[in-house]
Amino acid sequence: MNTKNIRRIISVLLVLILAVIFSFTxxxxxxxxxxxELFRESALVGIVALGASFVIIGGGIDLSTGGIVTVSGLVCARLSFIPGIPGALVLLAGVLTGVVCGLLNAVLVTRVHLTEFVATLASGFVYSGLAMLIAFREGGIIQSRAITNASFTFLGGKIGGIYNITAVWVVLMIVMMLVLTKTTFGLHTYAQGSNARSALMSGVNNDFIKGSGFVICGACAGLAAAFVVAKNAAxxxxxxxxxxxxxxxxxxVGGLVLGGGRGDAVGAFLGGLFMQLILNGIYKYNLPIAYQWILMGAIIVLVTAFDAQFNKLRFGQKKPRPVERKEAVV
Known part of the structure; x- marks a missing residue:
């Protein structure tokens, strides 16, 4: 069996094991x-994780998604108060806000040549600050105003007992899986994450692949924000x-490696579900919030440590060649 499929099965088993434990306790x-509700709550982080998977598989990292989610959500909230505006247009505005933010990240990394860590950490603060500037205020104090635009809040509802955001999450996972495995763009993303220099020498446009990853990540953050705001009506x-x-x-947790070149959309999907599964189950124990976070962190460390050992067995550990010592010629 392919080792990639083995890792997917392990991710599924981890989710099932936690589910069994919580169901009995x-x-x-x-x-x-x-x-x-578990799947709905998982979808926010899950959709953002799907977008982040393109950046991570390509060998990068994006720390700005929290700020993108916030500013995109505030843009949606602001526009929803325009009389007669369709909910679909508000949703599109949220996604486009995320795209613009992702595009700015791409420019900072590929044109200004900042490291991904510094660029996205800084831009995340900027996006969060912009969100505060456009937030609703009453008497100079930031307030969260209830959204009454029915055509927009409809997006946060259910169809056939399943929340719209959950359906979007599943469809998006399938689409991104096909993009990563069946397209040249996906192949180049893996190539860049595995060895950027070799990919460049093979004709891969590294700047385009890297920049596109940030744009996709931003779009996913904006999409998730729009649906969450529609559900919460705030x-x-x-x-x-x-x-x-x-x-x-x-x-x-889903098996993606921060060094790049490994993992897939299914792993990001399962990882998003796993994260919320932990919170959902632990919450039902009525533990103090401090212990909830400690337990969650411990579980993540254990899973990550296991994944490190799995990758070590899967890819092996290359030993450096011994240096040959040549005798001096007299």
Whole structure:
């Protein structure tokens, strides 16, 4: 069996094992309502993780997704108060906001030549600041105003008992899986993440691949923000808090390697589900919030450590060649 498929099976088993543990140790975990809500709550980080997977597989990292989610959500909230504006147009505006943010990240990395870490960390602060500038205020104090635009809040609802954002998450995972495995763009993304210099010598436009990854990541963050704002009918300035790090953690838990070149959209999907599964199950134990975060962090460390050992066995550990010592000629 292909080792990539083995890693996918392991990710599925990790999710199932947690689900079994929580189902036996809590009362309401397997309730249909809880499962539907679990997938809805997973979708925010899950969709962002799908976008981040393109950046990570390509050998980069994006720390700005939390800020993108926040500013995109505030843009959607602002536009939703325009009388008669269609919800689809508000959704499109959220996605385009994410695209613009991702494009700025791409420029900073490929044209200004900042490192991904510095560029996206700084831009994330900028996007969060912009969100605060356009936030609703009453008496000079930031307030979260309730959204009443029915055509927009409809997007946050259900169809056939399944939330729209959950359906979008699943469809997006399938599309991105096909892009990564069946297109030249996906092949070049893996090539760049595996060895950027070799990819460049083979004719891969590294700047285009890297920049496109940031744009895709931004678009996904904007899309997720729009659906979450539509569901909550509000856009607080804390909307994107911790999303960036949770999305990266989801990718790592799902088998993506931060060095690039490994992983796929299915892993990012399962990682996003795994992250929310932990929170959902732990919450039902009624533990203090401090212990919830400690337990969550410990589980992530254990899974990541396991993944490191798995990759070590899968790819082997290359030993350096011994240096041959030549005798001096007298």
């Amino acid at each position: 809590t009362r309401s975990f397997l309730d249909a309502r809880n499962l539907v 856009a607080p300035v804390t909307l994107g808090s911790d999303v960036a790090f949770e999305a990266i953690a989801a990718c790592v």
